[in-house]
Amino acid sequence: MKIIVTGSRGMLGLDLVPRLEQAGFQVMGVDIDELDITRLDDISRYFKMDRPGLVINCAAYTAVDRAEKESDSAFAVNRDGPDNLARVCMDRKLPLVHISTDYVFDGNGDQPYPEDDPVNPLGIYGKSKWEGEEAVRTCLKENLIIRTAWLFGVHGKNFVKTMINLSCEREEFNVVSDQIGCPTWSGDLSDALVYITKVIQKNRARVPWGTYHFCGQGQTSWHGFACAVVEETSKRGKSQRPRFQPIPTCDYPTPAKRPMWSVMDCCKIQNASNVHPLYWRDGLVKMLERLYYDAGKDDDPGGSD
Numbered sequence: 001m002k003i004i005v006t007g008s009r010g011m012l013g014l015d016l017v018p019r020l021e022q023a024g025f026q027v028m029g030v031d032i033d034e035l036d037i038t039r040l041d042d043i044s045r046y047f048k049m050d051r052p053g054l055v056i057n058c059a060a061y062t063a064v065d066r067a068e069k070e071s072d073s074a075f076a077v078n079r080d081g082p083d084n085l086a087r088v089c090m091d092r093k094l095p096l097v098h099i100s101t102d103y104v105f106d107g108n109g110d111q112p113y114p115e116d117d118p119v120n121p122l123g124i125y126g127k128s129k130w131e132g133e134e135a136v137r138t139c140l141k142e143n144l145i146i147r148t149a150w151l152f153g154v155h156g157k158n159f160v161k162t163m164i165n166l167s168c169e170r171e172e173f174n175v176v177s178d179q180i181g182c183p184t185w186s187g188d189l190s191d192a193l194v195y196i197t198k199v200i201q202k203n204r205a206r207v208p209w210g211t212y213h214f215c216g217q218g219q220t221s222w223h224g225f226a227c228a229v230v231e232e233t234s235k236r237g238k239s240q241r242p243r244f245q246p247i248p249t250c251d252y253p254t255p256a257k258r259p260m261w262s263v264m265d266c267c268k269i270q271n272a273s274n275v276h277p278l279y280w281r282d283g284l285v286k287m288l289e290r291l292y293y294d295a296g297k298d299d300d301p302g303g304s305d
């Protein structure tokens with residue numbers, strides 16, 4: 001089965017494409033230069049030419065704060081992009097796997113969110129992602145929407161790499177301690193997406209299409225996550241042990257409001273499949289092993305890209 005992965009040069013796409021290839025799939029990884037998902041005609045032409053059997057959409061506008069000022073761009077990529085992909089998938093009778101976010105919720109709860117909890121996004125990013133989900137659901141029956149959260153990985157800019165860099169530069173810094181969520185290793189999500197792809201290939205008629213949550217198990221705050229990063233990296237002699245000061249969200253104002261409680265319930269995907277997300281800290285350890293293995297003799301965590 002040939003698979004098109006959009007957003008292939010993003011954090012998730014860069015982990016996913018090689019895993020799909022290792023699993024024996026023929027993969028066309030495309031990013032904005034090859035296929036801009038905001039351009040319906042280009043998608044139609046591309047799919048006609050390449051004849052995929054499945055599309056996995058990892059493309060997104062992910063600059064949460066910038067989205068508050070650039071809402072047109074955020075809605076174009078996060079709402080109209082998935083809408084375009086779903087329309088072409090419907091025409092060509094293709095299934096679509098689409099990645100979404102915990103930011104569709106407002107974070108006012110205190111229990112893990114199941115998939116059917118009411119949404120109430122706080123900012124433009126969350127709103128645009130929610131409308132993208134709705135566009136996919138409205139257009140296409142054979143869709144899987146996978147919501148994930150607090151994604152980190154070897155590629156691209158992310159919280160783990162920022163903490164490693166800061167811990168090499170500073171002795172003390174402040175980290176927000178009252179936002180709670182589920183850090184998710186992009187490698188673990190990629191493995192789950194490979195499994196899902198195999199299920200679709202095996203028997204498409206029996207796939208329980210719908211919306212699922214996939215995030216690291218357990219929960220922590222950004223402060224707890226930062227402490228874990230430094231504990232794990234200093235064990236490996238890769239960082240100093242700076243002091244983290246826990247601070248409340250109100251002391252770290254950002255243009256976009258974030259959910260205070262971002263814990264998602266992943267029972268549905270675990271009951272429907274063999275997919276079991278890693279405990280978030282085990283995901284962190286695996287990501288660091290991969291980061292330092294890839295870096296070889298180079299001590300630079302590569303967080304500046």
Ligand SMILES: NC(=O)c1ccc[n+]([C@@H]2O[C@H](COP(=O)([O-])OP(=O)(O)OC[C@H]3O[C@@H](n4cnc5c(N)ncnc54)[C@H](OP(=O)(O)O)[C@@H]3O)[C@@H](O)[C@H]2O)c1
Pocket residue numbers: 006007008009010011012013031032035036037038057058059060061062077081099100101102129147148149150151152156
């Ligand atoms: N990162 C997180 O913490 C997080 C949390 C929850 C959910 N998610 C979701 O997980 C998915 C993957 O996120 P990620 O962190 O891998 O994002 P990412 O690193 O920002 O990657 C997204 C990729 O999509 C590309 N792209 C942007 N506009 C495009 C367009 N019009 N057409 C085609 N490609 C386009 C981006 O290119 P440019 O870099 O050139 O813009 C980038 O290569 C997204 O759906 C995101 O919403 C992420």
